[in-house]
Amino acid sequence: MGRKKKESKKQIKASDARQTVAAGRRPMKTKASAAGDGRAWFARLGPGIILLTFALVIYLPSFKGAFHLDDMHSIVDNPYVHIRNLKPATLFRAAFQDFHQNRPLSNLSLALNYYFGRLDPFGYHVVNFIFFCLTGLGIWLLLNRLFLQLGFEQARSGLAAWLCALLWSSHPLNTQAVTYIVQRHTSFAGAFSIWSIYFFHLGLEAKKRQPLFYGLCGLCAACALLCKETALTLPAMLLLYKIYFFDELKPGWLRSNGKWIVALAVFYGLGALVALRPEMLANLRRDFAGKHISAWGKFLTAPRALFWYLHLVVLPLPRFLSLFHEFPLSRSFFHPYTTAVSWLGLLLVVYLALARARRSRIFSFAVLWYLGSLAVESMPLPIEIVYDHRLYLALLSLIVPACAWPVLKAKSLKPVLALSVAVALVFGFFSFSRNRVWTSEASLWEDVLQKYPKNASACNQLGLVYAGEGRLDLAIQYYDKAIELNPSGTDAYNNRGNAYRARGQAGLSIKDFSKAVELNPREANAYYNRGLAYADQGRFDLAIQDYSKAIELGDKNGEAYNNRGAAYANIGRQDLA
Template identity: 35%
Template sequence: MENSTAENNNAGLERPAPQTNKLLIILAGAVLAMAALWVYSNTLSSPFVFDDVPFIQRNANIAVSDLSLDSLKNAAFDSTRPLANLSFALNHYFSGGNEAAYHMVNIVLHFLAGLGMYYLLLCLLAVPGIGQKNASSQWAPFLAALLWLVHPVHTGAVTYIVQRSAVMASMFCLWSMAMYIKARLSARGKGGKYWVLSVVLWMLALAGKEIALALPFAALVFEWFFFQDLRKDWAGKFALILGGFLAASVIGAYLFLGSHPLDSILYDYKNFDFTLKERLLTEPRVLVYYLSLLAFPYPGRLVLDYDIPHSQSLLNPATTLYSILFMAGLIAAALLLARKRRLVSYAILWFCITLFLESSFIPLDLAFEHRLYLPSVFPIFAVAALLPSKENLRKPAIVSLLSIAVIFGVWTHQRNTVWQSDVALWRDTVAKVPENARAHNNLGLALAHAGRDDDAFKEFQKAVELKPDFAQANYNIGISLGHQEEHEKAIPYFEKAVEKEPENVLYLNDLALAYMGAGRLEDAITRLYQALRIEPEYAPTHNNLGVALGGQAMVTQALEHFRKAVEIYPDYADAHRNLGILLGNLDNHPKAIAEFEKVIKLLPRDPQANFLLGRSYAAVGKYEKAVLHFRETLQAVPDYIPALYNIGLIYMGQEKYVEAAKFFEKILKIKPENMQASKQLKKCIDEARANVQAQKEPLSPE
């Protein structure tokens, strides 16, 4: 399919793509759409998993309640991926937390990316050195796009909701590349609109994910390969443009990372258990594995969270050196093949260029399948483009590729069944990488969410066994023990978590709560002040500190922190409740009532808040309101003795002895040994009898 040499297109002469029946193009697009929908149709009920939870499900900025400019701006610029974030915010606005809506958007974007790939490949057929006007060339774009759309490795980008950023960035990159080629194939002066579209689409890709930074470099290599015919006299211009791109990248890094980008990068490595050197040595092994996944993406080889052993040196493990030599040899082969097999050569370079950001010095996890989404485009096309032109060979080759597409589709559908439950997904991960501590921890979280606390606890323990300083797993063990009121046992685990991440305010707060549960209020106060120094405006810290200080009879300071908590977060029900309790203890019942009313507004059926509000109303003599809220408490907790007792006392005070007696009788049915209820019931009976007797006495004449 390839020419051994490429024509010079410096003159910008218009070269239309080989004529293709428009009806066939529409039909091909429909087939691609149906294929994408079929292989991902079983993902619509898949839950939020892993990074979906903090970045989407629990992200307050994403949970927009209106489409105001401020709301959308806060959502968009919550991270460095504004377009992806904006799409999540719109998803939430129109569908709330409905996972199916998020998945459907991902599927549509995946199809649009596949359609962009198909259109790009059709444009490529007119590029010197790629397309020929024969029947086989017409099949290559469709087969490549189909194989790419149904490839099982892309479940890591499409089914994993948060990786919409990768799908979105890749989609715009493919359309941008297509517009660049259209511009280059246009006659002089007629390609302006395509150049503008290409730049705009690339900027949209950048707003989706940073991987789009690789596109100018990939396009520059494409220009040299196919439009400049690898001319040596263009090498100087090539170097100049490349230098400009590199300079722009350095300036971007300076603006993004600060005046000391290297220090910033090295600082971020503290969040990982590998060094910069270990990452650089390990990534060639990862790249080789990525290539094997493209060739053989059997679902049994796919994993959400890989656990790649770190390369300590060139020979530890030995595959490190082999992988480095293999990748170096692959790049060398690409350069040597540039004349004779230009498309194959470019596919290798495209793979390396588009993976560079996520597979080099940047402090990221070592491997994720979603990173193959964009890099796989040209390698898959290069395979499809090798279709033989001879009729007797071409048809069997087409049938073979279609058969592979069907197998890939079945495998993708099969892989997606694992994503239908977070427990199933993490069980699959643990089964494939049993030494992965993070996978065991996440399986524990999934089991805890499913109410299987004992099984969850075992997974947290396994995670700590594999990685003793794993902060989150230690924290989760502490939480589990805290739920069992085992505060003393929980404290060492929280302390390990804090030791590993001393600036984690959440860990400090829960350590403080464990101290409080164990009666160690001074230790709790110390940790909470430590948390405030790190993050002064964190409302839960102020609330917890108020509780601890109140326990030490430091009432003034406690009031100050409760008030600060509700100032930071006006809808903080627990802080309003605690402030009301403290004000009530100080006999400041009117202000206590105001705080409890705020709690009721936020949590109308909350039994404790209703009881506390009822008690405060009773303290200021507003008995009807008091009874109303005590009854509201009993609606939620029918056997709540304090509410029954207080209603009984109010009715006694109103001389409604028969009504009062009913409530004391209910208490005695619940707890027969309750002496106070028994005593009050006796009083009610005596008073009721006295009233009856008084009514029977004859009136004395004057």
Template identity: 35%
Template sequence: MVPAKAQTFCLLSLCLIAGLGTAIYANSLHNAFHFDDMFFIVEKPEIRDIKDTTAIWHAHSHPARFVAFYTFALNYHWHRYDVVGYHIFNTVVHVINGLLVWGMVMLLFSTPRMRGHPLGEHARWLALLTSLVFVAHPLQTQAVTYISQRFASLATLFYLLTAVLYLLGRRARAVPAAVCFIAAAVSALLGMFTKQITFTLPLTLILMETAFLREERTRWRTIGVIALFLLVVPGIFSFKPGILNIQHVSESHEGDPLTPLSYFFTQMPVLWTYIRLFFLPYGQNLDYDFPTFYHFFDPPVIAGFVGLTLLFVTGCRALRRHPLVGFGILWFFITISVESTFITIKNVIFEHRMYLPMAGLTLAVVTALWTGTRRPGAVRAAVLIWVAVLSVLTVQRNLVWRDGISLWTDVLRKSPHKSRPYTSLGIAYLQRDQPAEALDYLDTAISLNPQAYKAVGNRGLALTKLGRLDEALRDYNRALALKPGSAITFNNRGDLYRRLGKDDLALQDYDRAISLRPAYAQAYVNRGVLYGQSGQSELALADFTRAITLNPTLYEPYNNRGIVYQQKGLFPLALADFDEALQRKADYADALYNRGNVYRDMHNIEAAMKDYAAALKIRYNYSQVYNNRGIIYGGRGRRELALEDFNKAIDYDPDYSSAYFNRSLVYMQTGDYERALADVRKARELGKDVHEVYIQQIQSLIKQRGKATDHE
């Protein structure tokens, strides 16, 4: 190819990589938050102020995630909880990674080892195909579509960028080289503050030196500088050797104890599962039911170990004759080593752990295919067809991640003997306000794992919604016995106690929830409601304001604080809060109703009637709205409309005492004293405080009418 054609090919390659990555993830932009997204983003108050870097630094138990958390803070600052912005960010990172893979392969061909290599004339095609497979593979979806696994994709960006900058520096001279090396060091540090997988970067750079950069006098000096990074890491992160002895209980195969040795044994078949998924990406699963292995001579362990050893030896031997193949294989082993050796992690297998290793594995496979045939055209066609198939599978996989029900239904189909999918599906149905459906899944989760406190606690919530309060209380108590530090369960039990009229017990539970989790906004909201109902308006205001500070996206505390302001006669403040609530939830019928009440109190009847009508469009059976609108109609002499509204209020809530009382007033105005008397007696029966004088007045009018009739 002449240089002009080569430049055109490279430009088209970059456009194709970017276009493909954008196209296949376009259908993921509206996918919901899932699983760890709740813990890392939705319920993480530390990321709600981009200026508070101290809070963001402490958002995780370890500062090795600071950079990723700061990007979440930026997303929150710009988009709040609109998932589109988060997904766009992840997709852009993925596209950049695809471009960096292309750039790294191209630069490897410019190294001393690859100059003049027979594959050199095919460098542009090899770089393009490697990048396309990396971008299109459905195994990557868990690091792209799954928002919080930006940890993996963003760390990969810094990893690849460091490699590219390092290669650029090694081919440059003097000042440009120094700039590249400084930039590479900065990128490496950013990666180390994104996810710990970046700690292997020094080993990868040493591998590049030994495999591709043959200048003997500078090689060992360079390797020595790189090796210093291995000493920097423990210093920065206060590395404790005890991390290698951590023991856990497996969440991949519930209840299995995990030690560093059993974790290592289990990784033998896990790694082959990853490799199988690379070649045959079927049966992808967010939550694998993967057993733990405890003995080296268990068949899956010994077979996996032998196979991986052979693959590793093949990679080492290939470095001489086929350096790109060997480099790709060893890249795979180096980059996956942090999460797939002796450091015990509760989940033994997650697909996003293959995101960074995929770059090396793809390079090795594509290069091996190209090297193994004399017909490069056939290889090009085969790989492009493979890319097309992978792209379709990625689009389909993104559909699975659409919402909690679609995702966990897929998991349940593939891991039917685990309790966590049943629990998560039950929670998804609760979030859709379908407690009956949720209850079925939560029952199954508990039968599979009686110690699953989340399932027990959420079953309590489902039972509460279904009105089975005694059973719900038993479940909350059981959940707290299983996990005494569950702030959510204390909060939910507090709601139940409040519903049962046991306000003292409810207050104790809300206090306990807040003490366990001081940034738990919903607990402040609920305690504020309790204070408001008991007339402690200042305490209620303080709690609602605290909830808003912790999570400004919540709409309930604005609505509730607005009610307190209304009760205090602070109508402008009340209106401002109801407006804020409606900005966050446009179809919030309660806020429309409450704002209508404020407008009514301010004698802005037209605005009040408009809000009442809007509330009824959202909730057709909103009895309180019918009642209050009926009062306005009655006050304006529109008795037929008033009666119509009071009738609807009573139809939708037969125990609504105020509606009976107000209807009796209209009946009095129309002279229908018998109905007025029946309604006022019903109102009193239901608990309405009715003055006896009013009842006597109606009875007197009925008697007078009777006398008049007799006289006639």
């Protein structure tokens, strides 16, 4: 009897539910179903929210950061980005800067930042952080797809991809690419590169929407190239990605990709013809002439730098990170001896990566990714040998094999998960500490000087900081030290001359400006500043000569014209004023 009553109640509830659905009303959710929906919602969005929140906490100090070093001539003192309207002609000029720049898209972003926020660093930092987050999310999505493509189960693939994105987002080496505003060239190119590969992967998987995904892939790749030249290796990496993970290096992969290999050869061949044209080679020779490095020395040193970077990836302690690093050039293959060792080591690593490519595709591709990410800036170009921000995407070469492989293969996930989260927390703490260093000019350069006490550039920059604060005596002390460490540097003489002039010591300032001109006869600022000092002494004829020389050398500062006009007026030449 009792059983029949229970069955009749169930039938009544079922019929009520059917009537509710038939009437177009949603059935009432029970507590169990609501809890299930909550868990499903968190499973979809929770990992992304955690990833972004963790990144935000780490980078909170960066939003208080100031403009530093190259930010000055790229943003603060750059008339091209100081736009007042959004007319197409204005935006085009801001992007290409009379074709003096090769990074139009990231230049345009700086101009838009200026238009909406003028010279408030906060807005620039927000944009940099947004692109950093987009890169982290792209890494998560891309790696999840990759691990599924390799045949791993969905749960482990998702977890491994998320942990890799977490470790990458928390890594202290990324702080320079994100917090140093002008390095958005690097972070923008990195974001577009990752999303280009992601859309390429979707295109390779898709059957119906291939043109859409390939179009998005091409668009992102073009954007990456318009942000920084390091993305020149992206087309090759896309083809390698297909060969490794979709063709699986099976016999016949070379034949099936023949047309793409020819297209790549044409692309890089044309690029080489453009890069090696006579005027470009002349520019390279001129740039090398003003540097402390040579093309041959840079070529010899590159493998040493590639191996040196690895210790920063594995052990990114704040005391190892710096805006500048003093990295000695190799003089020959055996001076220092580590040059020959590094070259042999590089050749051995590449050989092993290629020889074991079919058996260890992840590890083999990681080696090629590392070399491809650093290839352009490792070439014999007149740029510094090492910088932290260059490892922005190269980090993945070590993070993916070291983190994802144990997650994908381990029998028990708890130890691997605990270790990965612990490392991410430690990295996050280091990144937070590093971001605090970037909050002011003084703290940044004091950090460099603490790690490299004989760095002349750091002494010079600290002098500028203290001069800006009106502490001229302290500024001159740092300029003195910079000159002692690098007697051939013009900047310290020029800056010390300005400090002397601010103290009313025109004679000493003229002596320093003259020394700067002697060291570099094409230093327009030194001529202009010496003209000001001559004018202070009433020696207007000499001032006019220096103003004219500064204008001749291409000083785009209108003040040179204004002051020359004032000097003409002072000697009664109103017709020239």
